[in-house]
Amino acid sequence: MDVFKCIVCDGSFHEVDLIVSEKMFGLSGVFKYKKCLKCNTLQLTNPPNSLERFYPDTYYSLTEKVTNRNKISNWLRFQRDTFELGRFSLSGAVATILVPNLSFRYFRSMTNISRASRILDVGCGSGQFLYNLKAHGFKSLTGIDPYMLDRKTTEVTGGLNLWAKELHQINETYNLLIFNHVFEHLPNPNKTLLDAKKCIPIGGYILIRVPLSDSFAYAKYSENWVQLDAPRHYVLYTRRALIDLFSKHGFLCLKQDDDSSDFQFWGSILYQANEKLSPYISNKTAVLNYFGRIRLLYFKMLSRLLNIFGRGDQGIFLFQRIA
Numbered sequence: 001m002d003v004f005k006c007i008v009c010d011g012s013f014h015e016v017d018l019i020v021s022e023k024m025f026g027l028s029g030v031f032k033y034k035k036c037l038k039c040n041t042l043q044l045t046n047p048p049n050s051l052e053r054f055y056p057d058t059y060y061s062l063t064e065k066v067t068n069r070n071k072i073s074n075w076l077r078f079q080r081d082t083f084e085l086g087r088f089s090l091s092g093a094v095a096t097i098l099v100p101n102l103s104f105r106y107f108r109s110m111t112n113i114s115r116a117s118r119i120l121d122v123g124c125g126s127g128q129f130l131y132n133l134k135a136h137g138f139k140s141l142t143g144i145d146p147y148m149l150d151r152k153t154t155e156v157t158g159g160l161n162l163w164a165k166e167l168h169q170i171n172e173t174y175n176l177l178i179f180n181h182v183f184e185h186l187p188n189p190n191k192t193l194l195d196a197k198k199c200i201p202i203g204g205y206i207l208i209r210v211p212l213s214d215s216f217a218y219a220k221y222s223e224n225w226v227q228l229d230a231p232r233h234y235v236l237y238t239r240r241a242l243i244d245l246f247s248k249h250g251f252l253c254l255k256q257d258d259d260s261s262d263f264q265f266w267g268s269i270l271y272q273a274n275e276k277l278s279p280y281i282s283n284k285t286a287v288l289n290y291f292g293r294i295r296l297l298y299f300k301m302l303s304r305l306l307n308i309f310g311r312g313d314q315g316i317f318l319f320q321r322i323a
């Protein structure tokens with residue numbers, strides 16, 4: 001019998017397998033997750049040899065573009081993000097209450113970061129987050145993603161570069177590294193953090209957003225929890241496991257919040273009903289037609305409550321390198 005070691009802490013696994021299928025596109029394959037007895041993370045124990053077919057060109061993070069939204073929505077987002085970065089406006093304050101953006105708010109806690117700081121977004125997809133930062137005056141932005149659509153380097157004018165690269169291929173140093181729903185996709189988190197340390201001097205930051213398995217949604221939906229996302233997600237961390245892992249590599253957790261959304265409910269319920277996620281994921285109208293406005297509002301309110309009580313199914317963490 002194969003003996004698996006936890007790729008986060010070297011612990012051993014609980015015997016019970018969680019059997020999960022690929023549900024975003026309905027691709028073939030049966031995937032097994034186990035829970036580490038020591039750090040409680042969930043881990044994929046039979047990853048496919050190649051992940052290429054699980055990241056088709058229609059994968060949402062590769063195609064997302066701000067131009068897909070209407071002008072009022074873009075204006076409100078801009079006002080909100082300006083507010084989150086620290087400049088007060090009434091419209092920004094209202095937009096923040098309706099749809100907060102913690103990724104931008106966390107910049108206020110990075111005392112060493114200015115508009116001139118060097119920022120690297122690891123697994124940047126279409127580069128949307130960097131385009132948003134560029135619109136707010138950040139001048140030195142780089143994004144890397146091995147699955148970038150044209151699979152080649154893109155030079156974008158105005159201090160923004162997008163490269164089809166992986167972290168271990170990066171030789172430059174940065175003041176801030178971003179892993180925006182990327183870290184859970186990586187098969188060797190210890191190696192990733194060693195690579196990250198080569199790019200970050202002492203005092204530099206890592207901003208990370210990940211799904212969290214010590215959540216209400218995982219407890220409720222189990223193998224149908226939408227954020228298992230087999231086999232793209234290798235590791236589903238708990239809050240404690242993630243903080244301990246970073247601490248082992250010399251990173252101090254400065255700040256943490258839950259930022260789960262109604263997606264944890266509507267996505268998991270679609271999986272329970274054996275629906276593919278892909279027709280719904282970037283199509284608000286399809287989600288609205290399936291669930292109705294009242295039910296979606298209920299999901300939103302419940303998500304806010306779960307975030308307040310630390311039981312949301314995803315979180316944002318700010319780490320600073322101290323050693």
Ligand SMILES: [Zn+2]
Nearest residue numbers: 006009036039
């Ligand atoms: Zn472990």
